[in-house]
Amino acid sequence: ETGVTQSPTHLIKTRGQQVTLRCSSQSGHNTVSWYQQALGQGPQFIFQYYREEENGRGNFPPRFSGLQFPNYSSELNVNALELDDSALYLCASSPDRGGETQYFGPGTRLLVL
């Protein structure tokens, strides 16, 4: 059984640019959640997708957007990057919407210069 994978592992962008992060969910999982983990902090919920529809959003501005595809993989897009967007971005998949069944990927580390 393949676990949750994310790409790329590391990324460097400059302020104002746009970035797309990708997540492949675990087989059989229809729900994907994205979290932002700033250095030395706990992960903060960005949003969740269930069966290709957004199913909840945290306190993040609209320049953070996402997609979920029919195969339940997902993308996180961030426009107009700011320095404070530098963080580890975690994707978690689950077979339902419950948090107790979320399996996390290794993350994408984004540095904004």
Add this chain to the structure above:
Amino acid sequence: GDSVTQMEGPVTLSEEAFLTINCTYTATGYPSLFWYVQYPGEGLQLLLKATKADDKGSNKGFEATYRKETTSFHLEKGSVQVSDSAVYFCALEKYDYKLSFGAGTTVTVRA
């Protein structure tokens, strides 16, 4: 809003020492509570969970009991090993399915 407060680190211990990481939460209703662990270079892994008051979660020698009266979910292990060195996160979840995490506690176990 819902929040989790956990003991600040870093915590440094010798092998076979007793580990406690305090976690308290603020939430209305009846959240589920979790401990996640993040080993160096890896993603978050669920360590244990408890879904209702007085439940005890346990895994790999770690235990935590859901105490509604004190709104706490402290993590304990009786004898730590070097391999337990990691960052530990306390988290809660309510009906909205999102996990709310504490800031994390870094634990280093010396041989």
